[in-house]
Amino acid sequence: MAIYRWVIEGVGRRRLSQHFLVDPSAAEYIVSLVPPGLDVIEVGPGRGALTFPLAAKSRRVYAIELDRELAEWLRQMAPPNVVVIQGDALEVEWPHADFFVSNIPYAVTSPLLLRLASRRLPAVVTVQREVAHRLAAAPGSGDYGRLTIAVRCHYDVEVLRVLPPQVFAPPPKVYSAVVRLTPRAPCVEDFEGFQRFTAWLFSARRKTLRRLGLSPSTKRVYQLSLEEIVELFRTSAGH
Numbered sequence: 001m002a003i004y005r006w007v008i009e010g011v012g013r014r015r016l017s018q019h020f021l022v023d024p025s026a027a028e029y030i031v032s033l034v035p036p037g038l039d040v041i042e043v044g045p046g047r048g049a050l051t052f053p054l055a056a057k058s059r060r061v062y063a064i065e066l067d068r069e070l071a072e073w074l075r076q077m078a079p080p081n082v083v084v085i086q087g088d089a090l091e092v093e094w095p096h097a098d099f100f101v102s103n104i105p106y107a108v109t110s111p112l113l114l115r116l117a118s119r120r121l122p123a124v125v126t127v128q129r130e131v132a133h134r135l136a137a138a139p140g141s142g143d144y145g146r147l148t149i150a151v152r153c154h155y156d157v158e159v160l161r162v163l164p165p166q167v168f169a170p171p172p173k174v175y176s177a178v179v180r181l182t183p184r185a186p187c188v189e190d191f192e193g194f195q196r197f198t199a200w201l202f203s204a205r206r207k208t209l210r211r212l213g214l215s216p217s218t219k220r221v222y223q224l225s226l227e228e229i230v231e232l233f234r235t236s237a238g239h
């Protein structure tokens with residue numbers, strides 16, 4: 001019975017991507033990238049590795065945690081300027097804030113980044129190194145795709161530091177990277193329409209524009225810059 005319970009909990013924890021930051025210098029580095037005196041949203045505070053130092057330099061920290069036990073623990077332990085919101089960060093309403101921080105739970109990386117992009121908050125996020133490569137990818141590379149386009153439509157992306165698995169407990173199987181996202185003027189007004197367009201476009205990522213009937217160009221979809229994709233969207237959708 002005890003083993004059975006342990007197995008079920010293990011699966012649950014994996015689904016929650018619970019790898020806790022245990023290297024104080026990594027936590028200090030991430031928090032140093034957040035300007036002082038702001039209202040900050042933190043997704044997945046866990047055991048508070050970022051939350052506590054963040055609270056010390058911020059006006060308020062809204063800590064959104066899905067795990068009920070961790071949320072309750074944090075409510076009891078955190079200073080009064082930490083507002084714990086128990087729930088799924090993909091579903092709960094995000095409070096008004098100036099900045100976003102998260103060691104992103106791996107299982108929700110893409111939808112969370114898309115939700116963040118629609119809010120255009122300045123952010124520092126830790127993601128799998130492969131995701132960081134996708135965010136920073138240049139046209140023509142294998143990592144370049146819809147996620148690159150969606151995030152870069154709203155942000156300038158800087159991959160600042162790679163973190164080895166051992167900075168987390170339990171260590172994940174992959175390396176992570178700290179990424180700074182600085183809002184830029186959005187590349188389009190109709191982001192939802194743009195998302196539908198890029199979904200269609202990248203479902204044929206190796207096809208040429210001529211083959212897709214979009215232009216006489218023999219360039220392939222994955223070789224197009226963000227600006228070229230925006231231009232195609234404008235002409236094809238009459239925007």
Ligand SMILES: C[S@@+](CC[C@H](N)C(=O)[O-])C[C@H]1O[C@@H](n2cnc3c(N)ncnc32)[C@H](O)[C@@H]1O
Nearest residue numbers: 016019020021044045046049066088089103105
């Ligand atoms: C990678 S851990 C990071 C924990 C802590 N920030 C740290 O660095 O030690 C991810 C955290 O996000 C929480 N979490 C997972 N999915 C979530 C979701 N959809 N919404 C909010 N929190 C979530 C997990 O319970 C866990 O505490």
